[in-house]
Amino acid sequence: MAQRKIRRVYPEGSNGSSPADIAAGGCRRVIQGAGAFVVAAVVLVVLVMVNALGGTNPHTPPGHEGYVAHQPLAFGQREFVGIQAGPTSTGWAWRQYVTNIDMRPATWSEQMHIFAADNLEVSFEAHARIRLRGGSTKEVVERFSGNDWYAQNVARPYKTAVREVVRGYDAFQIKDESEEIAVAIMARLTSEYEETPFEFLSVSIGNIDYPDSVEERVVANLAAEQRRQRMVVQQQIAEQQAIILQVRARGASESQEIEQETLTPLYVQHEAAELYRTLADETDDEDGVAHAKVILVIPTRADRAGVPRIYQGN
Numbered sequence: 559m560a561q562r563k564i565r566r567v568y569p570e571g572s573n574g575s576s577p578a579d580i581a582a583g584g585c586r587r588v589i590q591g592a593g594a595f596v597v598a599a600v601v602l603v604v605l606v607m608v609n610a611l612g613g614t615n616p617h618t619p620p621g622h623e624g625y626v627a628h629q630p631l632a633f634g635q636r637e638f639v640g641i642q643a644g645p646t647s648t649g650w651a652w653r654q655y656v657t658n659i660d661m662r663p664a665t666w667s668e669q670m671h672i673f674a675a676d677n678l679e680v681s682f683e684a685h686a687r688i689r690l691r692g693g694s695t696k697e698v699v700e701r702f703s704g705n706d707w708y709a710q711n712v713a714r715p716y717k718t719a720v721r722e723v724v725r726g727y728d729a730f731q732i733k734d735e736s737e738e739i740a741v742a743i744m745a746r747l748t749s750e751y752e753e754t755p756f757e758f759l760s761v762s763i764g765n766i767d768y769p770d771s772v773e774e775r776v777v778a779n780l781a782a783e784q785r786r787q788r789m790v791v792q793q794q795i796a797e798q799q800a801i802i803l804q805v806r807a808r809g810a811s812e813s814q815e816i817e818q819e820t821l822t823p824l825y826v827q828h829e830a831a832e833l834y835r836t837l838a839d840e841t842d843d844e845d846g847v848a849h850a851k852v853i854l855v856i857p858t859r860a861d862r863a864g865v866p867r868i869y870q871g872n
Contacts, residue, residue: 616651617656618646618647620644621644622643622661623644623695624641624644625641626639627655630653631653638700641696657705663687664688667683667685667686668683668684668713668720670682670683670721670724672724673725675725675726675727675729676728678730678768679769680729684717684743685763686747686761688708688712690757691756691757702755712751712756719746723746724763732763739763
């Protein structure tokens, strides 16, 4: 009896390999693919960790200058790298950081409460327009507290200058002389900050206000001034009246002296004789009877000059 031959059929592309060989090859390929994925995942994780630990891309916005510095991961001091003007960035870098400084002009306002030259309280706002000089970012960061440069280096001297200049004016003079005051403050601050990164562009004061107590005090001062002026006028009137009385008294005295000098003894005797004759003249009364008169003349001076006292009787 003839033996039957069994023909084995293999999958296409197996090149005559057995199923066990094919399975083993598939496992190897899976393992190799998984290994590559793991390696890629590990590399990605490492890159993420590295980037998290120190990967940076410092960016500087428009109108700013960036102070770029390198900060070591564990040890060492921060080192200056360079200045970049925005808008820009350094690109990916290892542990480089940026401090952005705004270089645009800005207005800084301070609310002031002071006593003016006349000891009246006044409140107002002082406004200063300031900018940082170009190329001064490194100095600002390293010497002038970076973004806190105004609060740490300018605010107090600025308020002191405003206070000292304004104190030289009376309270109600500040409104009228506000431009002159601003010019004086500007000149002082420009001189003080000439060698610094801070450039003052303009200074102004406004919103000037006076408390109710100041208005009451002003009214009281005006009333007191009116009383003082009235007293001055009264004093002047009294002085003028005293002068008038003195002039009158002096005139009367001089008049009397002139009269005494002009009444010579001979003239007085003549006038007295005329007076005696007139007084002694007999006239008839209503009844037609004449009556004699008695005349008594008493001299008033030793030299018998002057006007005598005259007494008469019937």
